[in-house]
Amino acid sequence: MKYTKLGHTGLDVSRICLGTMGFGRPEAGMFPWAINEQKSExxxxxxxxxxxxFFDTANIYSHGxxxxxxxxxxxxxxxxxxxxxxxxxFYTPTDEPNQHGLSRKAIMTQIDQSLTRLGMDYIDLYIIHRxxxxxxxxxxxxxxxxxxxxxxxRYLGASAMFAWQFEQAQNIAEKHNWTKFVSMQNHYNLLYREDEREMIPYCQDQDIALTPYSPLASGRLTRQWSGDTLRYKTDKPAQEKYDADKExxxxxxxxxxELAxxxxxxxxxxxxAWLLHKPQVAAPIIGATNPNHLKSSVDAVNLDLSTEDLHYLxxxxxxxxxxxxxTPADQNFTR
Incomplete structure (x- = not known):
């Protein structure tokens, strides 16, 4: 394994981050493809x-x-x-007032609940989900x-927003001498590169680390699209993100x-390997639910692609x- 600093900090993180969205009870109804506690361990x-x-989770995944x-x-x-x-x-399973979003009340409530569920005294990187x-x-x-x-x-991060929003948050923090974000967990892979227009150049300029989610496009990049896994068949958010652009x-x-x-x-x-060659990417988040899949992901850290390979991709x-x-229309919380 190789390690890198997380943006402009002294924090050492592995070049691969284990994402744990797939940890949970399938019967809870959030992710039918989730794995139980023993398999998660x-x-x-x-x-x-x-x-x-480096391990990534969220308060909303499988409802805690x-x-x-x-x-x-x-x-x-x-x-x-x-x-x-x-x-x-940000997200919670309830629509009741003050339980979700990024109000002071919601944040103070959710941090304590997350610490209790994790069984920890502190969180290394606390990320606003939207x-x-x-x-x-x-x-x-x-x-x-x-x-x-x-x-x-210990540190603050952000995820999936427009570049102007991220810059506004950083400027507000700097103006008041508050803690700034050190990382951006954005949607970034070979099939989705829209953040290369504004978000990524901003992060490069400010030395903010990228920890991309969905680096394999929910499995689309691991095969010639089709799959017979339970997740491929039931992951509706992934279907909505990618299937319309299949052709x-x-x-x-x-x-x-061909390069494989x-x-x-x-x-x-x-x-x-393509992502790891991007200078601002610290650690792609791999949502493994099978221990055998991790070894292949870690091997990508040592795979050197040529400039011609990168251009070809x-x-x-x-x-x-x-x-x-x-967008404002997407957020329908009760307040």
Whole structure:
């Protein structure tokens, strides 16, 4: 495993981050393809054996079970000071007032609930899951800063928003001498590169780390599109993100397959290696639900692609509709 600093910080993270959205009870109804606590522990154990020290979850994943399973596994398998744990705040399963979003009340409530589920005293990287149109950004940034000063959070991150929103949040924090974000968890892969227009150049200019989610396009980049897994058949958000663009994306996937044959590696390694060659990418988030899948992902860290290879993979990309950031119409919380 290789390690890197998380943006403009002294925090060391593995070049691969284990995403735990797939940890949980299938019967809970959120993710039919989720894996139970025992299998989740096996995935965490394999990640640690491979040198992964960076783990990502969220308060909403499987209604908190992801945090519970991850926390229990790490408590059993690794010293707390040797792992980096990220979780998120914004979504909750209820529509009741003050339970979700990024108000001061919601943030203060959700941080304590996440810490309880994780069984931890602090979170290394606390991420706002989306932009909250219904709360002043000053309120959000001050509340997050107070969590850092209280010792409940070490660093702050953000996820999936428009570049102007991210810049506004950073400017507000700087103006008031509050803690700024050090990372951006954005939707970024060979099939979706819209953030290369504004978000990524901004992060490069400010030395903000990228920790891309969906680096394999929910499995589309690991094969010639089709799959027979339970997740492929039941993951409706992934279907909505990618399936409408299948025809124009298939030529890119074909090229991934050609380079995989050239280097005699799985397609996933080519797709991950492409991301790892991007200078601002610290660690793609791999949502493994099978310990065997992790080894292949980690091997991508040592796969060197030539400049010609990178150009060949990028050459056929065409603009896509924006997927990830919310619009005001998307946010229908009760307040």
């Amino acid at each position: 096996e995935v965490v154990a394999q990640a640690l054996d491979l040198g992964i020290n 079970d992801s945090e519970r399973y991850l926390g229990a596994a790490l408590k059993k398998l690794a010293p707390r000071d040797q792992v980096v744990v990220a979780t998120k705040v 932009w909250d149109y219904q709360t002043p950004i000053e309120e959000t940034m001050e509340a997050l800063h107070d969590l850092v000063k209280a010792g409940k959070v 124009k994306d298939m030529p890119i996937i074909k090229r991934v397959g 044959a050239k280097y005699n590696v799985p397609q996933a390694q080519i797709a991950l 990028e050459q056929l990309y065409t603009p896509h509709r924006v997927v990830g950031p919310l």
